[in-house]
Amino acid sequence: MTGVLLLTLLLAGVAVLDATPVAQTLLSQPLVTASLLGALWHDWPTALAVGVVLQILAASTLPVGSRTPEDYALGGVVGVGLALALDHGVNLQPWRDSAQLVGVLAGLLAASSGVPALRWQRRRNEGLARWCEAELLAGNEGAPALATAAGVALSFATGVALCAAWLAVGTLLLRAPVETESLRLSRAWTLAQPIWLGFGAAQLLHAFVQRKLTRAGVFGAALVGAWLTLVLGLL
Amino acid sequence: MALRANLLQSTWNYERQQGIGWVFALQPALAALYPDAATRRARAVEHAAFFNTQPTLASIALGVAAKLEEERAAGAGPDAAGMARVKAALGSTLAALGDRLFWFSLRPFAAALGVLVAIARPNGPWGALALWLVYASIHLGARFAGVGWGYARGPAVFSGRLRVWLETAVTVLAYGGCIVVGVLVANMLAPAGESRPIAVESALASGLGLGLLTAQRARPSPTQWALGLGTLILLAAWLRPI
Numbered sequence: 001m002t003g004v005l006l007l008t009l010l011l012a013g014v015a016v017l018d019a020t021p022v023a024q025t026l027l028s029q030p031l032v033t034a035s036l037l038g039a040l041w042h043d044w045p046t047a048l049a050v051g052v053v054l055q056i057l058a059a060s061t062l063p064v065g066s067r068t069p070e071d072y073a074l075g076g077v078v079g080v081g082l083a084l085a086l087d088h089g090v091n092l093q094p095w096r097d098s099a100q101l102v103g104v105l106a107g108l109l110a111a112s113s114g115v116p117a118l119r120w121q122r123r124r125n126e127g128l129a130r131w132c133e134a135e136l137l138a139g140n141e142g143a144p145a146l147a148t149a150a151g152v153a154l155s156f157a158t159g160v161a162l163c164a165a166w167l168a169v170g171t172l173l174l175r176a177p178v179e180t181e182s183l184r185l186s187r188a189w190t191l192a193q194p195i196w197l198g199f200g201a202a203q204l205l206h207a208f209v210q211r212k213l214t215r216a217g218v219f220g221a222a223l224v225g226a227w228l229t230l231v232l233g234l235l
Numbered sequence: 236m237a238l239r240a241n242l243l244q245s246t247w248n249y250e251r252q253q254g255i256g257w258v259f260a261l262q263p264a265l266a267a268l269y270p271d272a273a274t275r276r277a278r279a280v281e282h283a284a285f286f287n288t289q290p291t292l293a294s295i296a297l298g299v300a301a302k303l304e305e306e307r308a309a310g311a312g313p314d315a316a317g318m319a320r321v322k323a324a325l326g327s328t329l330a331a332l333g334d335r336l337f338w339f340s341l342r343p344f345a346a347a348l349g350v351l352v353a354i355a356r357p358n359g360p361w362g363a364l365a366l367w368l369v370y371a372s373i374h375l376g377a378r379f380a381g382v383g384w385g386y387a388r389g390p391a392v393f394s395g396r397l398r399v400w401l402e403t404a405v406t407v408l409a410y411g412g413c414i415v416v417g418v419l420v421a422n423m424l425a426p427a428g429e430s431r432p433i434a435v436e437s438a439l440a441s442g443l444g445l446g447l448l449t450a451q452r453a454r455p456s457p458t459q460w461a462l463g464l465g466t467l468i469l470l471a472a473w474l475r476p477i
Contacts, residue, residue: 021245024290025371026342031349035363044358052353052362057461059346060450062338070458101465108462125248129255129283132246136258136280139272144259144283151246151255188472192465194423194435195442199464201420202446203457207343208412215413222417230421230428 001088007040008167009160012077016159019073020118021152030054030076030107037077041084046096050083050103051076053193056200057108060207068122071114072107074159078166079107085171086178098178098185101192106174110166121158125151236260236301237379240294252287257297264301268308278304281315288326289333294378295392296325298385321390328393332401337374340408345370347412351419354426 011033019028026032034051038044058072083103087096128147135143178185209215228234243256258279265282269275288296303321306312313321345366353362385392423439424431431439442464449460 020247021242023241023375024244025374026345026367027371029346029349029366031346031353032363032367035360039360048353048357048362052350055346055353055366056350057457059343059350060457062342070456101469105462105465105469108458108465112458112462122248125246126250128246129248129251132255133280133283136276136283139276141262141272141276141279144255144262144279147255148242148245148259152242155245184472185469187475188468190435191438191472192468194431194438195445195464195468196461197423198420198439198442198444199446199449199457199461200442201347201416201423202443203450204343204347204412205416206447206450207339208409208416210409215409218410219413219417222414223421224417226418226421227425230425231430233428 004040005085005167008037008077008081009163011036011040012074012081012163013156013160015073015077016071016155017152019071021155028073028076030058030072030080033073033076034080037080037084041088043084043088046083046087046100046103047080049100049193050080050107053104053196053200054079054107054111056197056204058111059200060203061111068115068118070111071118072111074114074117074162074166075107075109075111077163078110078170079103079105081163081167082106082170082174085167086175092182094182094186095178097189098182101185101189102170102174102178104192104196106166106170110162114162117158117162121154124154236263236297237294237382239263240290240297240378240382243290243293251283251285253290253293254283254286257286257293258282260297261300261304264304268304278307281318284319286322286326288329289337291337291374291377292329292333292381294381295385296322296329298382298387299325299390299392300385301382302386302389325390332393332398335405336401336408340405340412341370341373344408344412344415347415347419351415351422354419354422 015028015033018025031051034047034054038047038051041047054072054076058070058076061069061072080103083099086102087099090096128150132143132147205219209219239260239262243253243260246255247253261282262279265275265278269278282300300318300322303312303318307318348369349362349366351362352365356362384397388395420443424436430436445460449455449457455463
């Protein structure tokens, strides 16, 4: 269990790095980190149930310009990691549903709380940039490499520390409610999951349609065609 | 340079934004072009100033900057002010195109495809693989090839076919995204051909309707809406007797 938790924290650091400072390949997206955590914890159903909801909600959160977006790299690992920790070794469906609901809510909160942390890092990076320019002027051509390494280390450490804090507080505070109120929470999950999925799908649809009638028509045709195909068993 | 472009945003900050990442990525070109240490340092300081653009297509700007620095080293090309103007123009052009292609089109498309595959095949990493491969192959392909495109064509890189190709890709992804979201909603309504209970379908339809309404405004953000909805549902579950 300790090894799995440590690897979960390591994944949080890597995801936070991928989100902005290094490569930006979308390894940081909740569905990708959820799949890695599902393999790590040997629990695909919980990992994917939480990961899919967080992913569809994250899809319309974009790092454009100087806007500081919600940190779904952190939120994805926290949400899925917490759900997996809370239902680890439990086979009761209401308990598992409760853990998934709590996981999504914790993931959303962690993503939102990541905004001030990102701003803090960016302000620290201002100091690094000033130092780098002064060093360049003084003749130190290795300064950009050092500043880059420092920026990467700061992001990684922040991601790991925040994820550790969220997982520690979450498992301590939420294990009891998940256990004792699992029927209520499970009922809430059966309602919340489709609402969140529908909400996220609508945000995606809005991004693609852009108020163009032909695109709305393409969506409608695809929906009806796929629904008929599924219901009539044509596949 | 293309490898170093992966670290363009490692010191992103509100003052110089990608400035330090930019000079770090450009340093191999400066080292090759300016044997004189004083000139090389002066060029590095120039490039450490403010720069910002969409990070994938920044590779193209790096290629253009390397080409112009080559001309400067040979005694031609723009002076420091001219180089700053070219960087500013390239930065805004690449941001306008790159944001539309990578942030507003490819990223949501990859996410929708990943979610669709994860819902259709829930016992494995297939959704995550689809999401990651679709995005990363194009993103990293453009990043690694971009330096060469920019270097070969110089500041006129966007006057030719590249711009048309990128604009076409945006349109194709938008139509592809509409199809993927349509199939995704159908899969949510009837996974594997089995219709879901009416309560679940109603909840899904409510979420869709609310999502379409709230998408018209940037604030509150989708995350804030989702948190609000979750809190309301929790309250409702608590108030209703078991």
